[in-house]
Amino acid sequence: MIKFRLATFLRPKQDKSRNFVYGCFVTVERARNTLSIDKTKEAAILAQALPYMLRYDHRVVVVKYGGHAMGDPELARAFARDIVLLRQSGVMPIVVHGGGPQIGKMLDRLNIVSEFKDGLRVTDRATVDIVEMVLAGAINKQIVTAITQEGGRAIGLCGKDAGMVEAKKLKRTSMDPDSNIERIIDLGFVGEPADVNPEILYRLIGEEIIPVIAPIAAGKNGDTFNINADTFAGAIASAMDAKRFLLLTDVEGVLDQDMKLIPDMDIEKAQELIDSGVAKGGMIPKLETAINAVKSGVQGVVIVNGKTEHAVLLELFTEHGAGTLIHQTGEIGDDE
Numbered sequence: 001m002i003k004f005r006l007a008t009f010l011r012p013k014q015d016k017s018r019n020f021v022y023g024c025f026v027t028v029e030r031a032r033n034t035l036s037i038d039k040t041k042e043a044a045i046l047a048q049a050l051p052y053m054l055r056y057d058h059r060v061v062v063v064k065y066g067g068h069a070m071g072d073p074e075l076a077r078a079f080a081r082d083i084v085l086l087r088q089s090g091v092m093p094i095v096v097h098g099g100g101p102q103i104g105k106m107l108d109r110l111n112i113v114s115e116f117k118d119g120l121r122v123t124d125r126a127t128v129d130i131v132e133m134v135l136a137g138a139i140n141k142q143i144v145t146a147i148t149q150e151g152g153r154a155i156g157l158c159g160k161d162a163g164m165v166e167a168k169k170l171k172r173t174s175m176d177p178d179s180n181i182e183r184i185i186d187l188g189f190v191g192e193p194a195d196v197n198p199e200i201l202y203r204l205i206g207e208e209i210i211p212v213i214a215p216i217a218a219g220k221n222g223d224t225f226n227i228n229a230d231t232f233a234g235a236i237a238s239a240m241d242a243k244r245f246l247l248l249t250d251v252e253g254v255l256d257q258d259m260k261l262i263p264d265m266d267i268e269k270a271q272e273l274i275d276s277g278v279a280k281g282g283m284i285p286k287l288e289t290a291i292n293a294v295k296s297g298v299q300g301v302v303i304v305n306g307k308t309e310h311a312v313l314l315e316l317f318t319e320h321g322a323g324t325l326i327h328q329t330g331e332i333g334d335d336e
């Protein structure tokens with residue numbers, strides 16, 4: 001994996017984002033003196049964001065935007081606004097999106113039957129064409145358009161662009177309980193990232209552009225692979241040494257055996273939840289992705305409800321954050 005220094009691609013002009021943050025603070029402080037009590041409260045909320053803006057200033061934040069969080073147009077607009085606000089305040093957001101439910105709808109319309117094994121879509125040659133069309137075509141451009149409409153500059157990509165991600169076929173096995181023989185599960189054109197070359201991403205964020213990435217990549221021989229969006233986003237977050245990696249899903253965060261939200265945990269605890277069966281179904285790949293990302297240098301991974309309006313801002317720019325923070329053992333994941 002090729003690692004690039006962020007500084008190589010940053011231009012001095014980006015210092016204006018720090019000025020923007022300071023400008024916000026000064027404006028809010030001035031407003032506090034002149035506005036009514038209610039307005040002062042609003043201003044106080046804005047001012048509260050300042051230390052968090054400084055914490056993430058010029059740092060990469062990878063946001064995985066899942067298909068379940070995309071359904072409602074108002075939520076989609078709020079998401080795009082959050083991403084533009086991050087960029088304007090000096091953060092370097094990178095969006096990796098899914099679109100499982102949207103792929104399902106298109107396959108239904110085309111009468112193509114689709115089956116999941118271990119949470120992954122079995123993907124034959126006809127299916128992979130549809131998956132690429134929906135993810136890298138329709139959904140990718142919808143997100144780019146939404147960000148543009150909110151005043152940001154976004155470029156849509158998939159793993160194939162500029163050779164960013166090389167895929168390999170995902171090998172899955174399962175133990176047959178009767179014969180005790182390990183069997184290969186063939187998922188067809190389902191892949192995993194084999195190599196990530198983030199150069200193009202450093203160039204884009206250095207130009208203050210927001211990359212929006214679909215989880216599709218080509219293998220060595222040119223075959224197209226369908227990659228689970230959580231896994232793909234984790235590989236991007238690791239390659240970019242992200243300060244934060246947010247996984248937007250359809251629950252408040254990770255729940256314990258009493259269905260209570262776990263606000264933060266280290267990677268050992270995350271592994272325990274998988275081993276004990278408290279984390280099930282779609283939560284297992286999310287926690288596995290979070291553990292791998294933290295082990296490879298991402299400072300904190302947050303699993304958060306993407307159906308809450310402005311979930312991204314609440315998590316990054318408020319004191320209590322939101323969802324479940326997963327971090328290295330003995331750390332709380334928000335140093336520096």
Ligand SMILES: Nc1ncnc2c1ncn2[C@@H]1O[C@H](COP(=O)(O)OP(=O)(O)O)[C@@H](O)[C@H]1O
Nearest residue numbers: 066068249250251253254255278279280282283
């Ligand atoms: N311990 C747990 N805490 C929270 N959610 C859990 C847990 N175990 C299983 N889940 C399930 O994981 C789901 C999220 O995974 P998934 O459906 O794959 O999300 P997405 O489509 O957003 O990627 C939740 O809707 C919930 O049903």
Ligand SMILES: CC(=O)N[C@@H](CCC(=O)OP(=O)(O)O)C(=O)O
Nearest residue numbers: 066067098099100120121228229
């Ligand atoms: C291999 C595999 O299962 N790929 C996923 C890719 C999209 C995805 O992961 O979307 P969400 O994040 O919305 O679930 C799929 O075909 O549905």
